[in-house]
Amino acid sequence: RKEVEQDPGPFNVPEGATVAFNCTYSNSASQSFFWYRQDCRKEPKLLMSVYSSGNEDGRFTAQLNRASQYISLLIRDSKLSDSATYLCVVLMNTGFQKLVFGTGTRLLVSP
Amino acid sequence: GAGVSQTPSNKVTEKGKYVELRCDPISGHTALYWYRQSLGQGPEFLIYFQGTGAADDSGLPNDRFFAVRPEGSVSTLKIQRTERGDSAMYLCASNRGPDTGELFFGEGSRLTVL
Numbered sequence: 406r407k408e409v410e411q412d413p414g415p416f417n418v419p420e421g422a423t424v425a426f427n428c429t430y431s432n433s434a435s436q437s438f439f440w441y442r443q444d445c446r447k448e449p450k451l452l453m454s455v456y457s458s459g460n461e462d463g464r465f466t467a468q469l470n471r472a473s474q475y476i477s478l479l480i481r482d483s484k485l486s487d488s489a490t491y492l493c494v495v496l497m498n499t500g501f502q503k504l505v506f507g508t509g510t511r512l513l514v515s516p
Numbered sequence: 517g518a519g520v521s522q523t524p525s526n527k528v529t530e531k532g533k534y535v536e537l538r539c540d541p542i543s544g545h546t547a548l549y550w551y552r553q554s555l556g557q558g559p560e561f562l563i564y565f566q567g568t569g570a571a572d573d574s575g576l577p578n579d580r581f582f583a584v585r586p587e588g589s590v591s592t593l594k595i596q597r598t599e600r601g602d603s604a605m606y607l608c609a610s611n612r613g614p615d616t617g618e619l620f621f622g623e624g625s626r627l628t629v630l
Contacts, residue, residue: 413556439617448607448621449559492558496617501571504549504619506558 409507428493437496520622541610551607
């Protein structure tokens, strides 16, 4: 089983739609969680951290369910510029703290 | 200030050749990471340096891969006897150390082994 699993998509949605991505992780000792965004042929960049209580940044909402080892990202009112791959990232304590990336979920927002 | 710099941006080589990929992290960042990313996949961890020492090299696929960071700044990823399966984007990232979730990535070095 992969350490971090995501549906690779693609998710095709119209502008203005709400879309949700899910991610599961295998190591229950994982400490911190993040969503990164990667544009085509570009490097990944941090989108937002995921806190236990859930957190929101504008149109983006991240949630964590430790009991189910599940993380989600909700994007409201999708924009064309949201088209990208969204990577779920887990900070695992394996002797040192290693950031493990999921495969990524591709989002395509169309006019 | 300058971000993470990686050279070369593109490298095409023949099977069996030796390759070096260079990473210059953000000034002051003590932690440096190498990841490898194939098309349609997420970045795959290779090795992590804290200062000059490799704190974890468990992601290196085999002994053809080696990385150094002799002065705690610039790092070089070395691949011997390259194989076609080594073709990928090699990403370097840095941050101020463990417990930090944000990695600052370079633009990567795309390696193609013919």
